[in-house]
Amino acid sequence: VPAASSGRPETREKILQAAGRLFRAHGVDATGVDAIMREAGLTHGGFYGYFPTKEALVSEVSRSMLETSARKWQEISDCGDLDRALFQIVDTYLDLDRVLSGPNCLLPTLSTDVARRPAAREAVKAPLLSMLQSLEKCLGGDPQLSLRLLAQMVGAVVLARIADDRELASAILCAARRTVDG
C-alpha cells in the first residue's frame, strides 16, 4: 500500500535500485537521501515526490530486495530436479566473490538495519516465509531442516564478511556448503 507517490514508475524503480546498492554497501544510516538521488542520476529535491520519508524508502527497499530473492528461489525450486535446485541455491548464495563484493541477499548485509525497524521487519516478513517454503520444498518438506539451513547460510555470509581474511572467509563459506545432512 504505497502512501503518496507521484512521478514515473521507472524513476521510482531507479531510486529503489540506487538505494539498495548504497544501503548494502554503507548501511542505511551512513547513506544520505542526497547520495541516493545522485546515484539514481537525479537531484535530492525530487525524492519526496516518490517517498514520504527516508524511513518509508527503507521499508520499500527491504521488501523489494527480499522479494527479488524470494522470486529467484521460487523459480529455481519450481522447475524440475530438487537436488539440483538446492545445490544451485546454496552454491550461489555462498559464492565467495559475490559475498565479499557482489550483489548480496539483504538478510546478511542489512540484518541489523532491518531488525531495528519494525516497519522494515513487517515489509520483509512475506518474502522471508516464501524463501523458507522454497527451501523446504527442496529438502523434502522438513520445516526444521529448512530453518536450520537458512540460518547456516545467513550466518556463514555474516561471518565471512566479518572475517578480516580472505582465507578464513573462504573456509567459512566452504564449510557451510556442506548441507546439514550431506
Place this chain on the structure above:
Amino acid sequence: VPAASSGRPETREKILQAAGRLFRAHGVDATGVDAIMREAGLTHGGFYGYFPTKEALVSEVSRSMLETSARKWQEISDCGDLDRALFQIVDTYLDLDRVLSGPNCLLPTLSTDVARRPAAREAVKAPLLSMLQSLEKCLGGDPQLSLRLLAQMVGAVVLARIADDRELASAILCAARRTVDG
C-alpha cells in the same frame, strides 16, 4: 595498543560498557557520543580524554565485547564434560529472551557495523578465532563442523531478530538448537 588515553581505568570501562549497550540496541551510527557519555553518567566533553575518535571507540568496544564472549566459551569448554559444555554454549546463545532483548553476542547484533569497518574487523579477529577453537574442542576437533555450527548459531539469532513474530523467532532458535549431527 591503545593510542592516547588518560583518565581513570574504571571510567574508561564504564564508557566501554555504556557504548556496548547503546550500540547493540540502536546501532553504531544511530548512537551519538553525547548519548554514550550520558549513559555512562558523564558529560560529552570528557570523551576525548579516553578515546581519540568515535571510530576508535567502536573498535575497542568490538574487541572488548567479543573478548568477553570468547573468555566465557573458553572457561565453559575448559572444565570437564565436553558434551555438557557444547550444550551449555549453544543453549545460552539461542535463548529466546536473551536474543530478543537481553545482552547479546556482538556477532549477530553488530555484524554489519563491524563488517564495514576494517579496524573493527581486525580488532575482532583474535577473539573470533578463540571462539571457534572452543567450539572445535567441544566437537572433537573437527574445524569444518565448528565453522558450520557457529554459522548456524549466528544466522539463527540474526533471523530471529528479523522475524517480526515471536512464534517464528522461537521456531528458528529451536531448530538451530539441534546440532548439525544430532
Place this chain on the structure above:
DNA sequence: TGTACATCAGTGAACGCGCGTTCACTGATGTAC
C-alpha cells in the same frame, strides 16, 4: 497549423537540527615546604 494554457517531473536554495570534535575552564586531590 499556430497560439495559449495546464500539467507535472525534476531542480536547487534554504531551513532547523544534531552530530563529532575542540578547548578554555573548574574544582577536587595530592604533594612541597
Place this chain on the structure above:
DNA sequence: TGTACATCAGTGAACGCGCGTTCACTGATGTAC
C-alpha cells in the same frame, strides 16, 4: 599543622558540517481551440 601550588578528571559552551525535509521554481510535454 597550615599554606601554596601542581595535577588532572571531568565540564559545558562553541565550532563547522552534513543530514532530512520543504518549497517556490523551471521547463518540457500534451491538450484546447
